[in-house]
Amino acid sequence: MKTTSSILRVLVVALIGYLFLNWIGTTKETSAFEERYWLWGLYGFVIFVHISGEICIGALQRILYQTLSPESKKRYDEKVALKKANQFSWIKNTYKAALGSKAIDEEFDIILDHNYDGIRELDNKLPPWWVYGFYGTILFAIVYLVRFEVLNEYNQIEEYEIAVAEAKIEVDKWKKTAKNLVDASTVKLLTETSDLEAGRSIFTTNCAVCHKADGGGGIGSNLTDQYWVLGGGIKNVFNTISEGGRSGKGMIAWKNELEPLERAQVASYVLSFQGSTPAEPKDAEGELWVDSE
């Protein structure tokens, strides 16, 4: 029994810890919680300490037990036996009360007089769990009737629309966090000001040295014209930024430097140069690109 309660205690602590960690996980909107290995590590450590604690205490008790005098041993055994007998008594009592039936040796009091060819009837009370459950349904029916038939709070169609609207909010939220999941085949031109602003600052920090702040080009190509060596359009530009230019030309791959979202932002910003007139444009290179999307 000692072991069982130890295991139970460990399980309860583990479960509470797990639920707590999960709860934190759901309250954080960004960055997948699973990535926080250190929290899970801490969780494992706490459980480990807990289990070893239980084992040590058990061992200690056994050693101490050996040091007791025979009399004390006997008293201790009696105490343990009593505790064991009373263990979970509240569960047993609650269960009995919820069932509400009479013990077999008390059934004599509630047996009815009539006797149909040897078949007799026990007048057990309805179990309380059933009776209160039934009252619950009555209460539910009244509340339901008033809310939806008298006050007409909302009908099923409205309920559906509310659910769809809520789901849409969830999807939008997810899309925001999922922006970072783009690659060259899924990337879309970003048009929101916040994204283009982010793209501009990335460009100024990383790219302007070679391409000029206005995209006119220098060491790097002119990004304002419609001619592209490595292909125009968001997908090609994203790919060029991720994988770099032709070898030996000086355009490195940025995929280790910049997050996917940052590459999408700077690619979108680069494409916003299209049609602008830089101060000192470099000659156009490559082929004319016409967007087919």
Ligand code: HEC
């Ligand atoms: C060290 C200089 C240098 C830096 C920094 C640099 N580039 Fe380049 N970039 C180049 C060169 C050189 C080329 C031409 C590569 C080729 O022809 O293969 C190029 C080509 C490109 C092209 C393709 C142009 C075409 O015609 O297809 C794009 C798009 C581009 N760069 C964007 C960027 C962005 C965005 C950044 C910043 C994240 C950046 N570059 C940083 C030098 C640079």
